[in-house]
Amino acid sequence: MLEGIPDGRFDALCIFEDMVCSREQLAVHWDEPVSEDTCVRGINAANKRIEGYPLQYILGQWEFYGITLAVGEGVLIPRADTEVLVDAAIEAAGKLYRGIPLRIADLCSGSGCIAIALAHHLKEKAQIFALEYSADAMPYLMKNITDSGENVQIIRGDVSNGHLLENFISPDDDSRPGLDMIVSNPPYLTDEEMASLQREVAYEPQIALYGGTDGLKFYRVIACLWREALKEGGYLLFEIGDAQEAQVRSIMEDSGFEDIRGYKDGAGCIRCLAGRKA
Numbered sequence: 545m546l547e548g549i550p551d552g553r554f555d556a557l558c559i560f561e562d563m564v565c566s567r568e569q570l571a572v573h574w575d576e577p578v579s580e581d582t583c584v585r586g587i588n589a590a591n592k593r594i595e596g597y598p599l600q601y602i603l604g605q606w607e608f609y610g611i612t613l614a615v616g617e618g619v620l621i622p623r624a625d626t627e628v629l630v631d632a633a634i635e636a637a638g639k640l641y642r643g644i645p646l647r648i649a650d651l652c653s654g655s656g657c658i659a660i661a662l663a664h665h666l667k668e669k670a671q672i673f674a675l676e677y678s679a680d681a682m683p684y685l686m687k688n689i690t691d692s693g694e695n696v697q698i699i700r701g702d703v704s705n706g707h708l709l710e711n712f713i714s715p716d717d718d719s720r721p722g723l724d725m726i727v728s729n730p731p732y733l734t735d736e737e738m739a740s741l742q743r744e745v746a747y748e749p750q751i752a753l754y755g756g757t758d759g760l761k762f763y764r765v766i767a768c769l770w771r772e773a774l775k776e777g778g779y780l781l782f783e784i785g786d787a788q789e790a791q792v793r794s795i796m797e798d799s800g801f802e803d804i805r806g807y808k809d810g811a812g813c814i815r816c817l818a819g820r821k822a
């Protein structure tokens with residue numbers, strides 16, 4: 545169907561449905577001609593896909609946690625594995641909620657997939673903030689929040705800048721009492737992993753992938769610096785890469801988190817770690 549592409553049949557169908565009509569409509573309109581312009585666009589899209597360009601960027605949208613999000617060059621494509629983090633955050637929110645909206649920050653928000661999914665599911669039980677640094681990701685984050693109709697507040701900035709904590713904590717301002725929960729899927733690939741990226745992943749922004757030489761830079765910054773913004777007993781939840789469990793667990797422990805629990809993805813790998821501020 546699409547030569548050299550695993551699941552090429554699925555990808556070809558997605559491109560067809562995006563440009564021509566759905567499978568259901570095809571059953572009715574199968575004998576109608578397709579315009580020359582549509583044919584050319586379809587062939588161009590198929591050729592791009594054969595060259596390794598991600599299907600999600602061709603379609604310009606992708607589904608995450610049942611929500612359709614705009615994606616394109618400049619923003620990380622939301623992964624199904626990240627849904628494990630959303631499930632764990634919803635579980636943690638259930639333990640924390642006492643009738644007052646929980647203040648939750650999604651650090652390194654990208655497309656906003658985690659923040660929007662949480663806002664969608666927690667509704668009035670939570671006040672959600674999405675922090676992102678990349679100027680290229682920002683238009684997607686803004687569009688996705690607007691299109692979702694959810695109430696998510698964007699904060700633009702570098703997660704390693706301590707001044708950003710002032711958005712959430714202030715000893716003199718009752719409206720900034722700290723955060724109940726921090727969730728993050730930070731960049732976590734190592735030097736070695738960056739040097740051998742899968743063809744499709746190489747089209748995604750480097751800033752969304754690279755986590756410093758050992759891949760752990762953002763875990764250290766968030767666990768150590770952002771701990772200050774969490775209320776006592778508040779939760780910190782991370783998505784982690786393959787084989788990072790022991791290292792991230794020890795970063796969390798060293799930063800004063802306890803009751804650390806791992807959550808597995810569909811392949812049985814620990815994909816999320818959740819801990820409570822002691």
Ligand SMILES: C[S@@+](CC[C@H](N)C(=O)[O-])C[C@H]1O[C@@H](n2cnc3c(N)ncnc32)[C@H](O)[C@@H]1O
Pocket residue numbers: 619620621622623626651652653654655656657658675676677678681701702703704729730731732751752753
């Ligand atoms: C792995 S992506 C995750 C995106 C999204 N949360 C998701 O799960 O699909 C990491 C995100 O961190 C952002 N980022 C990288 N460096 C950052 C920094 N110093 N401060 C804030 N965000 C940063 C990237 O632009 C990217 O959107």
